Amino acid sequence: MSIIKKGSVTIKDIAQELNISTSTVSRALADNPLVKPATKAAVKELAKKYHYQPNFTALSLRSNKTNTIGIIIPQIVHEFFALVIRGIEDYAYSQGYNVIICSSHESYEREVLDAKALLSGRVDGLLACISRDTNDLAHFIEFKERGIPIVFFDRTSDISETSKVEIDDYNAAYQAVKHLIDIGRKSIAYVGGSKNLNINKDRLAGYSKALSEAGLKTQKDWIVHCEAEDFESGKESTTDLIKKNEIDGLFASTDMLAVGAIKNMKAQGLQIPKDIAVVGFSNWSISSLYEPSISTVDQPGYEMGLKASEILIRHINNPDEKNESVILQTELIIRESSTLV
Amino acid sequence: MSIIKKGSVTIKDIAQELNISTSTVSRALADNPLVKPATKAAVKELAKKYHYQPNFTALSLRSNKTNTIGIIIPQIVHEFFALVIRGIEDYAYSQGYNVIICSSHESYEREVLDAKALLSGRVDGLLACISRDTNDLAHFIEFKERGIPIVFFDRTSDISETSKVEIDDYNAAYQAVKHLIDIGRKSIAYVGGSKNLNINKDRLAGYSKALSEAGLKTQKDWIVHCEAEDFESGKESTTDLIKKNEIDGLFASTDMLAVGAIKNMKAQGLQIPKDIAVVGFSNWSISSLYEPSISTVDQPGYEMGLKASEILIRHINNPDEKNESVILQTELIIRESSTLV
DNA sequence: AATGAAATTGCAATCGTTTGCAGAACATAG
DNA sequence: CTATGTTCTGCAAACGATTGCAATTTCATT
Numbered sequence: 001m002s003i004i005k006k007g008s009v010t011i012k013d014i015a016q017e018l019n020i021s022t023s024t025v026s027r028a029l030a031d032n033p034l035v036k037p038a039t040k041a042a043v044k045e046l047a048k049k050y051h052y053q054p055n056f057t058a059l060s061l062r063s064n065k066t067n068t069i070g071i072i073i074p075q076i077v078h079e080f081f082a083l084v085i086r087g088i089e090d091y092a093y094s095q096g097y098n099v100i101i102c103s104s105h106e107s108y109e110r111e112v113l114d115a116k117a118l119l120s121g122r123v124d125g126l127l128a129c130i131s132r133d134t135n136d137l138a139h140f141i142e143f144k145e146r147g148i149p150i151v152f153f154d155r156t157s158d159i160s161e162t163s164k165v166e167i168d169d170y171n172a173a174y175q176a177v178k179h180l181i182d183i184g185r186k187s188i189a190y191v192g193g194s195k196n197l198n199i200n201k202d203r204l205a206g207y208s209k210a211l212s213e214a215g216l217k218t219q220k221d222w223i224v225h226c227e228a229e230d231f232e233s234g235k236e237s238t239t240d241l242i243k244k245n246e247i248d249g250l251f252a253s254t255d256m257l258a259v260g261a262i263k264n265m266k267a268q269g270l271q272i273p274k275d276i277a278v279v280g281f282s283n284w285s286i287s288s289l290y291e292p293s294i295s296t297v298d299q300p301g302y303e304m305g306l307k308a309s310e311i312l313i314r315h316i317n318n319p320d321e322k323n324e325s326v327i328l329q330t331e332l333i334i335r336e337s338s339t340l341v
Numbered sequence: 342m343s344i345i346k347k348g349s350v351t352i353k354d355i356a357q358e359l360n361i362s363t364s365t366v367s368r369a370l371a372d373n374p375l376v377k378p379a380t381k382a383a384v385k386e387l388a389k390k391y392h393y394q395p396n397f398t399a400l401s402l403r404s405n406k407t408n409t410i411g412i413i414i415p416q417i418v419h420e421f422f423a424l425v426i427r428g429i430e431d432y433a434y435s436q437g438y439n440v441i442i443c444s445s446h447e448s449y450e451r452e453v454l455d456a457k458a459l460l461s462g463r464v465d466g467l468l469a470c471i472s473r474d475t476n477d478l479a480h481f482i483e484f485k486e487r488g489i490p491i492v493f494f495d496r497t498s499d500i501s502e503t504s505k506v507e508i509d510d511y512n513a514a515y516q517a518v519k520h521l522i523d524i525g526r527k528s529i530a531y532v533g534g535s536k537n538l539n540i541n542k543d544r545l546a547g548y549s550k551a552l553s554e555a556g557l558k559t560q561k562d563w564i565v566h567c568e569a570e571d572f573e574s575g576k577e578s579t580t581d582l583i584k585k586n587e588i589d590g591l592f593a594s595t596d597m598l599a600v601g602a603i604k605n606m607k608a609q610g611l612q613i614p615k616d617i618a619v620v621g622f623s624n625w626s627i628s629s630l631y632e633p634s635i636s637t638v639d640q641p642g643y644e645m646g647l648k649a650s651e652i653l654i655r656h657i658n659n660p661d662e663k664n665e666s667v668i669l670q671t672e673l674i675i676r677e678s679s680t681l682v
Numbered sequence: 683a684a685t686g687a688a689a690t691t692g693c694a695a696t697c698g699t700t701t702g703c704a705g706a707a708c709a710t711a712g
Numbered sequence: 713c714t715a716t717g718t719t720c721t722g723c724a725a726a727c728g729a730t731t732g733c734a735a736t737t738t739c740a741t742t
Contacts, residue, residue: 007405007488008487010727011728011730012729021693022729023692023693024691024692030730034689034690035690036690036691039691053460053461053462055402055727055728055729056462057398057463057727057729058730059728059729061399061402061697061729062697062728062729063729066398076417076418076426077420077423082418083418086444099443100439100441100442101441103426103427105427120394121394121397121398121698145392146348231626285572286626286630289604290630290631351698352699361722362721362722363699363722364701368701368721375720375721376720376721377721380721396699398697399698400700401727405727
């Protein structure tokens with residue numbers, strides 16, 4: 001029986017028990033050929049017996065590497081973001097990295113707090129998707145100043161000279177609205193999320209482009225912006241729109257907004273897609289489960305995560321790596337809400 | 342202009358620039374009254390100028406505290422778990438703790454991997470919810486041996502002598518099925534998730550109890566277990582059940598299973614709730630958005646997270662704290678799928 | 683048995699921070 | 713000008729691990 005340690009077993013404990021130095025133990029565990037086979041065996045046996053696990057903190061301090069990457073993301077209860085996270089994790093794990101996820105809950109203050117927490121040398125790199133409320137990017141710039149690489153994904157910023165991985169929101173929206181036009185709709189409204197985000201500006205631009213290209217006009221009150229992108233907003237923000245009875249098509253920048261809108265329309269006795277055809281965005285599971293099933297734009301979330309972490313880890317391993325900007329394409333999925341019967 | 346450091350600014354850099362020792366700098370930053378006000382001011386000014394941030398790793402090593410708690414959770418794309426995480430985060434942040442979330446993706450292997458990664462002194466405590474596949478708990482027991490406290494939540498285990506925070510699944514299921522009986526249903530089926538999980542055993546037991554108490558009988562093939570708890574499983578697993586045309590009520594242990602089942606029933610021309618009344622579990626947003634809206638059991642996820650992290654942090658601060666077992670109550674929400682018209 | 687080379691091992695510094703203790707600088711009183 | 717106290721600062725060890733360099737042991741060879 002040996003002495004029971006309260007905390008974890010360290011290299012020093014093993015060294016003491018075998019009457020050798022910590023250096024030798026360290027080398028033995030690293031399979032260094034300098035160590036005599038017999039010593040090596042003894043060390044390894046004891047390490048196994050005591051479930052020795054190198055102290056992560058000590059290792060990090062010595063090597064100045066944490067083998068951890070940080071993720072700052074606005075929400076995690078979000079099918080798209082969750083997919084991104086999964087992609088990030090899968091690649092990161094395969095490269096021996098761990099992951100710290102911080103959810104900013106769409107709050108600028110929380111995002112700054114999270115950034116500060118990650119700045120103190122806890123992570124070797126950062127993957128960030130800015131919150132709805134974020135305008136000032138100073139907290140991210142500090143990372144660059146300390147030589148901690150950042151890759152932005154999905155929601156990026158014009159200012160930052162960093163690598164980014166984005167969705168081609170402009171084209172995705174363009175295709176979605178073009179599809180509505182192709183099935184004969186002429187008065188198409190837009191319901192979108194926060195104007196603050198580039199992705200929404202791009203989606204709106206794609207919408208406008210499709211209309212103008214087809215020689216169609218929109219009206220000022222056919223374009224609605226909601227801060228929250230939830231079901232309730234979709235419902236409330238479309239009430240006026242529906243009352244006027246002017247539109248025959250709707251492009252929503254989020255599936256949840258689409259569901260809210262459709263529910264509202266159905267309540268007013270409108271038929272979907274006969275009276276109004278609807279296309280959403282993101283391909284959340286509800287879009288296929290809802291009745292009618294909702295046409296939408298599928299975003300490659302998993303690929304986005306994979307790509308973002310791949311670029312980040314490349315930056316970590318090679319500080320001189322030049323910035324890279326990736327734009328991923330989407331796929332329009334046509335379902336009942338925009339199919340003529 | 343001062344020398345530009347590649348990495349972060351350390352206490353040593355400040356000391357050098359002011360020609361004082363690191364001890365004094367450290368004390369000045371800690372507002373130690375021993376330090377002369379003038380020195381203190383100079384140090385603080387420089388620290389601010391250089392955005393000095395204490396090195397997290399060094400701090401951890403010195404204090405043997407990481408101020409971080411680990412979470413091992415089966416899924417994050419899950420409205421209930423996401424709520425739990427939010428509760429954990431909110432309390433942890435308020436106490437100055439950070440959080441590392443590891444998602445096991447319902448895989449035992451991944452869970453073990455995550456546990457090993459967290460074991461090496463990265464976290465001061467662990468919150469865990471076991472995966473569907475987990476039977477062996479050795480990887481958790483090691484935490485106890487090293488004096489790292491664990492609190493299990495939601496899905497707990499009989500074996501472990503640890504603190505736990507659970508839902509009263511037995512009673513929740515009992516109330517749900519009793520409700521179906523109260524509205525006159527006599528032939529009630531059960532569709533549930535993995536039999537491996539205690540929560541599902543409890544839900545099944547609650548179901549059985551409600552039936553037997555009312556003098557009702559079930560049949561062997563009225564009880565269906567699915568490994569996956571998704572929409573597809575709900576659809577497939579109920580096909581035989583519906584064909585036989587024997588049941589007039591269904592209790593599903595998950596809303597997604599309920600949605601799948603209802604969709605299947607509707608496809609067979611059955612009316613909900615007239616022909617079959619349905620109650621789900623978890624109060625996912627789809628249960629209120631679906632048509633018909635689905636009766637379900639609301640689980641206090643946020644409170645669970647709050648409570649679990651509160652207990653954990655208490656354990657961290659006081660290793661002699663005795664184990665605590667909390668059982669949270671649920672609320673039955675009655676919607677269209679079980680309302681007589 | 684002495685010599686030299688080869689095979690092992692240990693010392694000590696390092697990563698960034700804190701802190702007990704000793705000592706320096708300064709001020710006040712006698 | 714000494715004695716005594718007060719205020720302030722620095723040295724060095726510690727946290728757990730790695731690693732260049734030096735020291736020791738081992739062994740073969742003459």
